[in-house]
Amino acid sequence: MAHQAPPAVEAEGIVKRFGPTLALDGVRLTVAPGEAHALVGRNGAGKSTLVGVLTGLHRPDAGTVTFGGEPAPAFGSTAAWQSKVACVYQKSMVVPDLTVAENLFLNRFETGRPGGRLISWPRLRRRAAELLAEYGVSVDPTARAKDLPVEQRQFVEIAKALSFGARLIILDEPTAQLDARGIQRLFGKLRELQSQGVAFLFISHHLQEVYELCTTVTVYRDARHVLSAPVAALAKDDLVAAMTGEATSGTAAWHAPASKVRKDAEPVLRTEGLALDGEFDPLDLEVRPGEVVGLAGATASGNTALGETLAGLRKATAGRITVRGRAVRPGSVPHALDAGIGYIPEDRHLQGLVLDRSVAENATLTVADQLGPWGTVLPSRTREFARSMIASLDIKTQGPQQKVSGLSGGNQQKVVVARALARGPSALIAVRPTAGVDVKSKDALLGVVRRVADEGSAAVIISDELDDLRVCDRVLALFHGRVVATFGSGWSDRELVAAMEGVGERE
Numbered sequence: 001m002a003h004q005a006p007p008a009v010e011a012e013g014i015v016k017r018f019g020p021t022l023a024l025d026g027v028r029l030t031v032a033p034g035e036a037h038a039l040v041g042r043n044g045a046g047k048s049t050l051v052g053v054l055t056g057l058h059r060p061d062a063g064t065v066t067f068g069g070e071p072a073p074a075f076g077s078t079a080a081w082q083s084k085v086a087c088v089y090q091k092s093m094v095v096p097d098l099t100v101a102e103n104l105f106l107n108r109f110e111t112g113r114p115g116g117r118l119i120s121w122p123r124l125r126r127r128a129a130e131l132l133a134e135y136g137v138s139v140d141p142t143a144r145a146k147d148l149p150v151e152q153r154q155f156v157e158i159a160k161a162l163s164f165g166a167r168l169i170i171l172d173e174p175t176a177q178l179d180a181r182g183i184q185r186l187f188g189k190l191r192e193l194q195s196q197g198v199a200f201l202f203i204s205h206h207l208q209e210v211y212e213l214c215t216t217v218t219v220y221r222d223a224r225h226v227l228s229a230p231v232a233a234l235a236k237d238d239l240v241a242a243m244t245g246e247a248t249s250g251t252a253a254w255h256a257p258a259s260k261v262r263k264d265a266e267p268v269l270r271t272e273g274l275a276l277d278g279e280f281d282p283l284d285l286e287v288r289p290g291e292v293v294g295l296a297g298a299t300a301s302g303n304t305a306l307g308e309t310l311a312g313l314r315k316a317t318a319g320r321i322t323v324r325g326r327a328v329r330p331g332s333v334p335h336a337l338d339a340g341i342g343y344i345p346e347d348r349h350l351q352g353l354v355l356d357r358s359v360a361e362n363a364t365l366t367v368a369d370q371l372g373p374w375g376t377v378l379p380s381r382t383r384e385f386a387r388s389m390i391a392s393l394d395i396k397t398q399g400p401q402q403k404v405s406g407l408s409g410g411n412q413q414k415v416v417v418a419r420a421l422a423r424g425p426s427a428l429i430a431v432r433p434t435a436g437v438d439v440k441s442k443d444a445l446l447g448v449v450r451r452v453a454d455e456g457s458a459a460v461i462i463s464d465e466l467d468d469l470r471v472c473d474r475v476l477a478l479f480h481g482r483v484v485a486t487f488g489s490g491w492s493d494r495e496l497v498a499a500m501e502g503v504g505e506r507e
């Protein structure tokens, strides 16, 4: 019998509780050397908890983990874990103000000569350059980490992990902040490393990426292992059925149905000559009651900056914004809120949530004045609103009183959405609203945005995700700060992607 190399990682019977929550209920996972293995499941299924166990961050209540056939290091010995496995998170872990070279050798600085106390910078830079070259990563070692694009920061982290000796890299939603080309470059690099025997555990809600990159997929549902199978043998509908526990009636993407846009009505949201120097050119936009408008564009298109300007986070350099005919004071979040603008930010950690507060409090942070002044907020009404949001957005939580810090990433995102809806906004601005949200919740969440519009508000979805844009009545494609194309409902993926990439501009 041919000798088989032991798995890059093997986990058996893993149990993990957080207080009353059973996050993992005896799950298993085996990743072969050089394999690209996907781990998928709905929000709250237990994926991140498993990553915590595999990286030595969480101590499991039961179960065993081995790397290359050897028992996992003792809990708490960080350096030993680093030599086995590393996780590249959506939010990069590199220190933003340090250079690439410093990040690569963080906590293992070597001095220039034996007994010397000074760090030899030229030597450090040289070592960093060699290390990056070894893994084929072309990044300037003297650049500050914060000046690098997300993609290059991820490459630096991967190179760092490999230099510690790790042969398994976990990627937790690595493509969330990359545009189409960045994703292709990342996948190219991963394939190259795979051929050198490095194994990857890939966590993603983008099932098409799972099909593109991975050979094996494991599904968890409600803290349990459901299946592990070759990707090629599993149809997408069957994969979704395994994740949700329900038979699917086809996961075909849908376009906005017959529109309820009140074309003769006055626009709810209007911009006139709105511009932000260096980000987007003067834009006249009208969004009518019942209308969902998509602003499609890749990372540098200016669409996110436009959303931030509408929300008052950035101050326009020219032009004006009106909501139901009333001018909105530029660059002020409170005024934007008062004018009826609801905002779902892209970065829920920086702009979204108070992790130490409950789901109910977070969902109602902007409506405290409506429910009663702070201190006299009627808890019953706060809870009532939170309960309705938990149901309509399918938030997996123990209840309205649970702290947001105890929710999974995707469920935290849904709380951000709940908060934006709490005031019953006249104009809802949503930036990549389904980032990190599972396939089934995605439909629910986009359905909620659609419903807000159907009830007479205006909605704007800012995204490069085609599924987000399909619910729109009209999509404007931005490229380098300019609207390069406008589509009604029913566009083809190919033409919209081409427009976002600036190919074949049309009016």
Ligand SMILES: Nc1ncnc2c1ncn2[C@@H]1O[C@H](COP(=O)(O)OP(=O)(O)OP(=O)(O)O)[C@@H](O)[C@H]1O
Binding pocket: 018, 019, 021, 022, 023, 041, 042, 043, 044, 045, 046, 047, 048, 049, 050, 396, 405, 406, 407, 408, 409, 410, 411, 436, 438
């Ligand atoms: N620190 C914590 N305290 C309490 N409960 C937690 C904690 N971390 C996770 N949980 C709970 O454990 C369960 C699994 O969460 P986990 O983050 O592993 O899910 P996930 O599959 O990664 O979801 P997502 O796709 O949303 O990221 C959830 O019910 C979550 O609320």
